[in-house]
Amino acid sequence: MATAESAATPPTAQPTRIGPVLVAMSIGAVVSIGLGLFGRLHHPTGVAINLAGFSSGLAVKTWLTTAAFLFAIVQLVTGMAIFGRIPLKGAWLGPVHRWSGRVAVLLVTPVAVHCLYALGFADFSTRALIHSILGCLFFGAFVCKMLVLTRDDAPGWVLPVLGGLVFSLLAALFATAAVWFFVYRGFTF
Amino acid sequence: MTHRSPLLTLAAVAIFFAAMLTADFLVHPSAGSATAGAPSTTPPSPISSASPAATPTQPASTPATSRPITSPAASATKRAYQDQFPHKVVYAGRSEDGHLAIAVAVLGDRAAAYICDGRSREAWLRGTVDGDSLRLTSRQGYRLTAELDDGRLEGEVRGDGRHWKFEIRPAEKPAGLYRAKGSTTTVGWIRLADGSVVGVATGADGTSEAAPPLGSDDEAQVDGQTVQATPVNGDDEI
Numbered sequence: 001m002a003t004a005e006s007a008a009t010p011p012t013a014q015p016t017r018i019g020p021v022l023v024a025m026s027i028g029a030v031v032s033i034g035l036g037l038f039g040r041l042h043h044p045t046g047v048a049i050n051l052a053g054f055s056s057g058l059a060v061k062t063w064l065t066t067a068a069f070l071f072a073i074v075q076l077v078t079g080m081a082i083f084g085r086i087p088l089k090g091a092w093l094g095p096v097h098r099w100s101g102r103v104a105v106l107l108v109t110p111v112a113v114h115c116l117y118a119l120g121f122a123d124f125s126t127r128a129l130i131h132s133i134l135g136c137l138f139f140g141a142f143v144c145k146m147l148v149l150t151r152d153d154a155p156g157w158v159l160p161v162l163g164g165l166v167f168s169l170l171a172a173l174f175a176t177a178a179v180w181f182f183v184y185r186g187f188t189f
Numbered sequence: 190m191t192h193r194s195p196l197l198t199l200a201a202v203a204i205f206f207a208a209m210l211t212a213d214f215l216v217h218p219s220a221g222s223a224t225a226g227a228p229s230t231t232p233p234s235p236i237s238s239a240s241p242a243a244t245p246t247q248p249a250s251t252p253a254t255s256r257p258i259t260s261p262a263a264s265a266t267k268r269a270y271q272d273q274f275p276h277k278v279v280y281a282g283r284s285e286d287g288h289l290a291i292a293v294a295v296l297g298d299r300a301a302a303y304i305c306d307g308r309s310r311e312a313w314l315r316g317t318v319d320g321d322s323l324r325l326t327s328r329q330g331y332r333l334t335a336e337l338d339d340g341r342l343e344g345e346v347r348g349d350g351r352h353w354k355f356e357i358r359p360a361e362k363p364a365g366l367y368r369a370k371g372s373t374t375t376v377g378w379i380r381l382a383d384g385s386v387v388g389v390a391t392g393a394d395g396t397s398e399a400a401p402p403l404g405s406d407d408e409a410q411v412d413g414q415t416v417q418a419t420p421v422n423g424d425d426e427i
Contacts, residue, residue, distance in 0.1 A: 098194070105202055113209040117217070119276050142202075149195035 016155040024147035032140030035112075039121030039132065058181055061111045065178040068111075071104035072170045079163045105142060108170070112139065131176040138169040272321040272337045277423070279365045280342040281379050282357030290379040290387035291355050292366035293323065293335065293342060296423030300325055302333050303366050303377045303421070304346055309397045311377060311389035312348065313427045358382070366421040367403060371412030378403045378418060 078097035081088035115135060122128040145162040148154050274295050281292040289310070293302040298318045302325050305311035314333050316325030322336040323344070335344025335355075343356045360366075360382060367378040367388075378388035378400055388400025390411070401409045407418045421427065 098198075102198055102201075105198075106205065109202055109206050110209055113206060113213065117210060117213045122276070143199060146195040146199040150192045152192075 014153055017153045018155060020151050021148055021154050021158050024144045027147060028140035028142075028144030030140075031143045032136045035116065035139055036121055036132070036136040039116045039136070042117070042120060061114055062178045062181045064107045064111050065174050068104040068107035069170060069174045069178070071100045071107070072167055074100040075104065075163070076167050079160070079167075083160055104170070108138075108173075127176050127180060131173060134169050134172050134176065138166065138173060141166045141169055274318055274321070274337065275359075279360045279420075280357045281360035281364055281366065281381055282355060283381070284346065284353035284355045286353060289346065289353050289355070290381065291333075291346065291353075291357055292360070292379040292421075293325075293333070293357070294366050294421050294423040294425070295323070299424040301366075301421055301423050301425050301427050303368075303379060303427075304331065304333070305377060305379065305387060305389040305400075307387040307389065308399055309389065310349070311391060311397055313377065315427060318423075362420075363405070363407075367407060367418040368421050368425075368427065369409055369411055369416045369418040371414060371416055374412050376400045376409065376411055376418070378409075 075097060077086065077088070078093050078100065080086045081093050082097060112135060115132075121132045121136075123132065141162060145159070145166055148158055148162060277296050279292060279294045281290070283290055289304050289306055291302065291304050293300060295318060300316050300318055300323050302314040302316075303311070304314070312327040312329055312331040314325035314327040314331055316323060316333070323334065323342075325333040327348070329348065331346060331348030333344060333346045335342045337343075338356075341356055341358050345352055345354045360380075364380045364382050364384075367380065369376050369378075373393040374390050376388055376390040378386050380386050380403065386400075386403045388403065389397050390400045391397045401411060403409050403418055408415055409418055410416075
């Protein structure tokens with residue numbers, strides 16, 4: 001983290017405050033726990049609203065997640081460029097970063113709702129348990145990052161850490177569900 | 190401006206999330222009424238005070254970005270997927286004539302089943318899920334076909350020159366399908382919704398007899414030893 005600090009800190013004279021970041025983290029934690037509780041307490045229906053043109057609800061989710069992951073890679077690249085970790089420059093970085101993120105999170109939202117409503121917080125296998133936990137953490141981390149973005153006075157390392165966390169969680173969710181689906185079901189639509 | 194946009198993003202996601210969840214509650218009401226109060230608590234947002242007010246009344250009016258994903262496609266296909274197996278479920282019950290106890294475990298797109306008469310007839314079957322129907326076979330040539338009908342599993346078992354019709358319901362633990370292996374004997378038990386247990390044990394020589402009693406702790410005496418019976422999942426190798 002110390003390495004990110006030097007390059008990441010925007011040139012502001014303002015003193016940084018950790019308090020608002022802690023508040024954002026608490027709200028994120030509440031979101032994660034709330035999602036987990038809902039997934040656990042709600043009786044899974046096995047079905048939920050689906051999209052036309054795919055062989056099953058799981059296929060829809062797999063492709064939405066895959067698309068979201070591609071946008072997340074754009075996020076990673078533009079995010080690193082914004083903080084000067086890779087030599088890309090331009091006024092386009094910010095808008096591309098923001099909009100790829102919005103698209104990615106809108107793509108995974110119906111997936112998460114289907115997970116929560118139809119399948120619930122599952123622990124029938126290690127994969128399902130890990131996926132359930134990470135799914136809850138992902139939305140908590142996302143909420144936390146959005147809240148921190150509204151502040152100028154957060155320490156410089158906070159955003160890269162949160163961004164990296166959101167990306168890592170999405171990558172792990174992708175690996176524990178979509179990649180698993182492709183391996184076991186084949187490359188189907 | 191920049192500083193408000195993350196909040197707008199967050200609110201849009203929260204509203205979209207709540208709208209999809211609300212639509213789910215309307216289209217596929219949960220079987221368990223114990224959690225009927227859940228929808229009011231679910232929008233994941235202490236942040237977006239806008240969403241609880243906006244969504245219950247107008248689930249269709251999600252932000253512009255989300256509209257192509259939700260409404261037209263969802264309404265077009267919601268019926269097609271209504272009869273779908275839960276990801277993980279076990280059905281248990283008796284054949285219509287009462288002769289057989291039948292248990293079918295489903296996990297994802299794979300299914301495992303056990304049929305037995307509690308005396309000498311038994312078969313382990315494996316197969317796959319295809320939409321709302323199942324097709325399973327055993328090594329001895331038993332075939333089980335079934336389909337979902339309003340949450341129940343309806344079908345028939347054929348084998349040994351006979352056939353049995355059945356209509357069985359999802360089993361709530363401790364009801365379900367159990368299996369244990371001794372040093373030479375394999376035992377299957379079906380614990381029915383009324384608590385009764387039907388099972389058959391088959392030794393290495395292929396002879397079958399009534400299963401030993403299955404305790405409430407899922408333990409049984411097999412081949413002179415205490416063994417732990419385990420619940421059978423739809424994807425188990427049986």
